[in-house]
Amino acid sequence: MKQKEAVYVISDSVGETAEFVVKAVATQFNGGSVDIRRNSYVEDAEDIEDVIILARQNNRSIIAYTLVVPELKRYLDRRAAEEGILAIDLLQPLMKAFEQKFEKAPNQQPGLMRKLDDEYFRKIEAIEFAVKYDDGRDPRGIIRSDIVLIGVSRTSKTPLSMYLAHQRYKVANVPLVPEVKPPEELFNVPRNKCVGLVISPDKLNEIRRERLKALGLTSQANYASFERILEELDYAEKIMKRVGCPVINVSNKAVEETASLILDILKKERSHT
Incomplete structure (x- = not known):
């Protein structure tokens, strides 16, 4: 049986931003029938590992994340690469642009959007x-x-x-x-x-x-x-x-x-x- 496309959203906050971006992209592909599974308030490697296990079982899945804590991001990138899972950082390109163009360093603090x-x-x-x-x-x-x-x-x-x-x-x-x-x-x-x-x-x-x-x-x-x-x-x-x-x-x-x-x-x- 063909597995359904799934995107596992990981966030160290609520995850609304990441889910919204994923939905916006998904609508461009067959009406957005992809299964989006949000994982909010991810705080440690164990939380990430739970998602890795689920994504590993579905070879038609992607992880999309908005993690601002460097240690969590590095852990997720490493584990996704080890398991052959495609993991996309939704914030990094724009954060990098802000950092370079405006010469400012990010706070790297979760939950600021919610505040x-x-x-x-x-x-x-x-x-x-x-x-x-x-x-x-x-x-x-x-x-x-x-x-x-x-x-x-x-x-x-x-x-x-x-x-x-x-x-x-x-x-x-x-x-x-x-x-x-x-x-x-x-x-x-x-x-x-x-x-x-x-x-x-x-x-x-x-x-x-x-x-x-x-x-x-x-x-x-x-x-x-x-x-x-x-x-x-x-x-x-x-x-x-x-x-x-x-x-x-x-x-x-x-x-x-x-x-x-x-x-x-x-x-x-x-x-x-």
């Missing part, structure tokens, strides 16, 4: 969190967040939430409006987790007037009036004092600058607890 993936998914999770708990939509986010931002409208709460989310912080923000009672959860937030955002009345008036203009509304609306602005800022200050959180004036600061200040302040607060 990058984990970082990526944490960032996506934080972004989704910031969207879900933006503008006080759900007070449950206050308890679940890494950082809580509070302030009146147009103090950059949403842009700051998104910027910090890209740095993998889960951020909830809560608008402070005199007519709306803040959620009770806000007063249970630890001091080292919440930051109040304030702004000068002149700057806020300017921003709100521009906002109204962009919306096609008259700049004389109550939203941009000095009387209303002073009322909101006074109310916000009282709430921030009650919460007991540190406060940042965002009047002439870029989002990046304010975000850096937030992280510095919270780091100091947490180091004192």
